[in-house]
Amino acid sequence: MDIDRPSDPQVSVVSSDGTMFHTTLKSILLSGTIKDMIEHIGEGGVENMGAIPLQNVDSKTLEIVIKWIEHHKDNIQPTSEEIKDKTADFIDPWDENFLEMDLDKLYNLITAANYLNIPQLLWLSTRKIAMLIKNRTPQEIRSLFNIEDDWTPQEIEAVQKENQWCEEK
Amino acid sequence: MDLLPKEIFLEIFKYLSSSDLIALTEVCSTFNQLISSTERLLDKIPVYLQYSQSRIDLARSQYSEISNLIINGIRFGRRKYTKIFIGEIDKEILIKISEILGENVHEVVFKRGNHELETVAKILLNFKNVRKLKFCRRSVRSEILQLKSEIPILNIDELLLENIGSQVFRVLAASKVKKLECTIGRRICQHEFIPEEVGQFLTLQNDLKELKLERIAWNINDMLENENINQMKFKLTSLSLNDVIIDDSNIFTNFMRPHFDSLKKLELVRIEEFNFSQVLRQMTALKELKVISTWLDIFRPFDNVVKLEIEYPHVLKFFPNLKELKISCAIFGPYQIHLWNEYIAHPQLTSIEIGNLSMLNFPHLPTLRKLKLKNIERIYVEVFYQNPQIEELVIEKREGRIMRYDYEIDFISSRLPNLKLLEIVGGKVCRRYLDLAKERCKKLKYLRLIDVDVVAS
Numbered sequence: 001m002d003i004d005r006p007s008d009p010q011v012s013v014v015s016s017d018g019t020m021f022h023t024t025l026k027s028i029l030l031s032g033t034i035k036d037m038i039e040h041i042g043e044g045g046v047e048n049m050g051a052i053p054l055q056n057v058d059s060k061t062l063e064i065v066i067k068w069i070e071h072h073k074d075n076i077q078p079t080s081e082e083i084k085d086k087t088a089d090f091i092d093p094w095d096e097n098f099l100e101m102d103l104d105k106l107y108n109l110i111t112a113a114n115y116l117n118i119p120q121l122l123w124l125s126t127r128k129i130a131m132l133i134k135n136r137t138p139q140e141i142r143s144l145f146n147i148e149d150d151w152t153p154q155e156i157e158a159v160q161k162e163n164q165w166c167e168e169k
Numbered sequence: 170m171d172l173l174p175k176e177i178f179l180e181i182f183k184y185l186s187s188s189d190l191i192a193l194t195e196v197c198s199t200f201n202q203l204i205s206s207t208e209r210l211l212d213k214i215p216v217y218l219q220y221s222q223s224r225i226d227l228a229r230s231q232y233s234e235i236s237n238l239i240i241n242g243i244r245f246g247r248r249k250y251t252k253i254f255i256g257e258i259d260k261e262i263l264i265k266i267s268e269i270l271g272e273n274v275h276e277v278v279f280k281r282g283n284h285e286l287e288t289v290a291k292i293l294l295n296f297k298n299v300r301k302l303k304f305c306r307r308s309v310r311s312e313i314l315q316l317k318s319e320i321p322i323l324n325i326d327e328l329l330l331e332n333i334g335s336q337v338f339r340v341l342a343a344s345k346v347k348k349l350e351c352t353i354g355r356r357i358c359q360h361e362f363i364p365e366e367v368g369q370f371l372t373l374q375n376d377l378k379e380l381k382l383e384r385i386a387w388n389i390n391d392m393l394e395n396e397n398i399n400q401m402k403f404k405l406t407s408l409s410l411n412d413v414i415i416d417d418s419n420i421f422t423n424f425m426r427p428h429f430d431s432l433k434k435l436e437l438v439r440i441e442e443f444n445f446s447q448v449l450r451q452m453t454a455l456k457e458l459k460v461i462s463t464w465l466d467i468f469r470p471f472d473n474v475v476k477l478e479i480e481y482p483h484v485l486k487f488f489p490n491l492k493e494l495k496i497s498c499a500i501f502g503p504y505q506i507h508l509w510n511e512y513i514a515h516p517q518l519t520s521i522e523i524g525n526l527s528m529l530n531f532p533h534l535p536t537l538r539k540l541k542l543k544n545i546e547r548i549y550v551e552v553f554y555q556n557p558q559i560e561e562l563v564i565e566k567r568e569g570r571i572m573r574y575d576y577e578i579d580f581i582s583s584r585l586p587n588l589k590l591l592e593i594v595g596g597k598v599c600r601r602y603l604d605l606a607k608e609r610c611k612k613l614k615y616l617r618l619i620d621v622d623v624v625a626s
Contacts, residue, residue, distance in 0.1 A: 075614065092614055110177055122180065130184035138195035150197050159201060162248070163191050165216050 012051035013066075019059035020051055023066050027073040028052075032117030056115045061108040068098060068121055077120050099128045103145065178203055179210075187214045205248040212251050212275065218266060219256025219282065249273040253296075255308070257282040267292035276301040279308035286312050290340045293321040300325060306332035311361045316340065334361035338370040348379040355384070364391035377403035381436075383411040390417045393424050404428060409436035415443040422448055430454055437463040461497070475517075485512040492517050497524040497543075531555055546570055548577045553584045560587050560612075565594040572596035582606035592617040599624055 008024045013034075015021070029035050034052060041049050054062065071094065099106070106125055113122040133141055142149055151159070182190065182204065190210060194201045204210050253274055255263065263284075267274075274296045279289070289309055293299065302325055311334040323344040330337065330351045353362050371377070371392075382389065389410070398420070405428040415421050421443070429451045436459040437445060446466045449455075455471060459478040470487045477488055478495040485494075499509070510532040513521075520539040526549065533555040540556070541563040542548065548564060562585065566572045574593065579602050581591070588610040600623050607613055 093616075107173055110173065110180075114177060114180075126177065126180040127184055129181050133181070133185060133193070134189055136189075136192065138192050141192060141196050147197050150199075155198070156195065159195055163194060165218070166187065166191050166214050167217065 013062065014051045014053045015057055015059040015062040016055050017059050019062070021059075021062055021066055023070060024073065027066070027069040030069045030072060030077055030118055030120075032119075034116065054116075057112045058108070060105070061112045064101070064105065064109055065112050065116065065118075065121070069118070071098075072120070077118075079119065095124055099124060103129075175203060179207060182207075182210055190214055208249070208251060211248060214250070215252040215254045215276075215278070216250045217254045217256060217280075218258045218263060219254075219280075252276040252278075254278045254280050255282060255284070255292075256280045260285070260288050263288065264291050264295075267295035271295050272298050274299055278303045278305065280305050281308050283307055283310045285310055286314070286316060286336055286340060287318050289337070290316055290318050290320050293323065293340060294319060297321070297323070299323055301327045301329075303327075303329040304331065304333040304337050309333060309337055311336055332357055335363045335366035336361075338366050342370065342373060345376045346374055347376055348381075349374075349377060350381040350383070352381075352383040364389075365394075368392040368394060368397045371403070372397055372400040375402045378405060379407040380405055381407075381409040381411075382413055383409070384413075389413045389415050390420050393420050395420060395423060398424050401427070404431045406431055407434040408432060409434075409438075410440055411436070411438040413440060415440060418443060418447070426451075428452075433457065435459070437461070437465075439463065482509065482512045485515075489515065490517055491515045493520045494518060495522040499523045499526050526552070541565070544568075547572070548574075550577060550580045550584075553581060557584055558587055559585050561590040562588060563590075563592040563594070566596045568595075574598040575602050578602040578606055582609040586610060586612075588613050590615040590617070592619065593621050594619045595621065597622040597624060599626060601626075 008026045010022055011025050011028050013021050013023065013028065025038075029038070037052065038049070057065065101109070106128060110122065110125045110129070113125055132144060136144070141147070178200070182193065185193070190204055190213060194204050204214075250270055251273055253270065253276070255277065275298060277293075277296055277299050286309060293302075302323075316339050320340055320343050323341070325341075325344055325346045327348045328341070328346045328350070330349075330353070332352065332354050334357065351367065368391075401424075408428070425448050430453050432452050433454055434457040435449075435452065435455060438459070439462045441462075442464070444464045444466065445460075446468070449465065449467070450469060453473070455474055457476040458471070458474050461478070461480055465484070467484045467487045470489055472490055474488050475490060475492040477485075477491055477493070478497075479485075480497045482496055482499055485491075494513075494515075513534065514532050515534070517536055518534055519536050521534075521537065522541040522543060524543040526542055526545060531549075531552040531554075535558070537556055537559060539561040540552075540559050542552075543563075543565045544567045545564065546567055553559065562581065564574075564577075572595065574596055575598060578598055582588070582602075582605055586609070588606075589612050591606065591610075591613060592615070598618075598621060603616070603618075603623065607616065
């Protein structure tokens with residue numbers, strides 16, 4: 001099927017909680033998962049295929065994802081291999097703004113980007129969390145992400161002792 | 170945070186440095202387990218085997234306790250460290266640790282500690298799977314003695330020697346190396362680094378592909394003797410010579426002969442009094458070439474070379490299929506501009522980096538996408554007249570020079586509609602023009618300002 005035709009037909013997707021969203025083919029094809037689905041429906045056309053159900057993404061998250069893919073639909077997307085090589089590249093200011101959201105939303109976004117297979121979005125959102133972790137103490141990380149301290153005093157002492165060998169003095 | 174699956178955590182953790190990963194191991198047991206069991210994260214956390222100031226006391230008073238801990242595998246039992254830095258540490262403890270960590274270790278760096286050659290041999294016998302090995306200055310004691318102990322048989326991808334005597338080759342005589350880098354400064358004296366020992370070592374290497382010799386402070390011919398050369402069975406794909414002396418061109422040509430048809434990458438930097446032209450002419454497979462401060466006359470075209478780094482443009486016409494070009498010095502007088510246009514007109518050139526560009530016109534290069542102007546005093550905006558298709562532009566000003574870019578940014582953004590990346594290094598620019606550029610260049614994704622003073626007016 002020719003998915004590179006110049007026109008950009010409308011496509012609908014349905015979130016896990018039943019909300020329908022409309023977007024364009026070009027945008028939705030940024031998702032590797034949906035691209036695979038569409039490539040397999042064969043002749044019959046994208047126009048007639050009906051709404052795509054996305055059972056793993058709720059409506060709030062899907063809205064965010066759609067906002068991102070619509071903004072980036074004309075940009076060339078790096079492949080997962082290309083993303084593996086980059087470490088601290090420059091971030092588009094639009095994306096920087098876009099990622100200003102609370103952690104719960106960010107987690108949901110990561111899960112969705114992973115499920116939908118959008119490498120660039122996954123890279124942006126995981127990197128965002130990595131940036132929050134950078135240069136923080138264990139206690140700060142715990143309170144930031146609301147993680148329970150499950151060490152016994154003996155265990156944490158053993159870990160700290162071991163870690164002493166990991167720093168150049 | 171338990172709503173995220175393991176794989177996502179691993180995605181996040183891979184962007185973090187060793188100190189962040191260390192902090193994460195103390196956060197909770199889940200993170201600790203995750204990091205402790207992931208080889209590629211542990212690759213980032215090196216273990217420093219050395220006594221720090223605070224550990225020395227501990228080592229003295231509770232010496233037996235420490236070695237017990239290590240021997241029993243408590244300290245290194247849980248995580249399987251793969252990267253080891255070796256500093257000042259007791260010989261016995263070091264050997265014990267190498268027994269415990271053994272086959273897990275992929276990378277070993279001898280940082281300091283002035284270790285005996287025997288010790289190095291003993292611990293490398295335990296690190297059977299080491300793929301990357303580095304010796305730094307003063308990490309191994311220089312000894313004239315022959316080794317008594319057994320020597321390890323290793324398969325090493327990368328061997329790096331930095332200001333260290335050639336005695337380490339004795340430990341590695343039975344090992345196979347794919348890439349060898351020797352950087353020997355002038356501080357290493359003649360009796361410590363014996364060039365013949367490198368030559369000897371090379372005769373044992375059948376798998377060697379890449380060789381880099383840098384600042385070998387004496388004659389490279391000491392390393393190569395005709396009888397040695399006949400025994401060398403490897404075939405190089407990459408050779409880099411930096412600051413070496415070659416005085417017998419026959420021996421050097423003999424050394425190079427087997428590699429004429431395999432060498433893909435060649436770097437020659439500061440090699441005086443040797444004319445490479447003869448040797449270079451016979452290299453038929455060459456794809457990448459870098460020549461800086463080295464005598465070179467070129468008379469025949471190199472059709473295969475796609476990547477070239479040179480100082481002056483006059484040899485450019487012999488590289489008709491270039492895709493990437495770096496020129497450090499493109500200074501032309503007004504009467505030579507037509508020459509430049511001729512030199513640079515390569516039909517496939519996609520990326521150019523130019524230093525000291527000082528001319529008023531620039532030909533149309535249809536395939537050009539990336540342009541980097543380095544060390545410039547001012548921007549000759551005329552460069553962009555002919556090449557509106559440029560997608561990536563980097564401008565780096567000459568150090569010490571005060572520059573303001575307002576007019577240039579205005580001009581660039583109106584002339585280069587396809588710009589995706591614009592990087593400016595140094596100088597001053599008004600915010601208004603940056604906003605204007607963002608507005609005009611619809612495809613602009615990356616605007617990088619490094620050391621740039623953005624002012625309001």
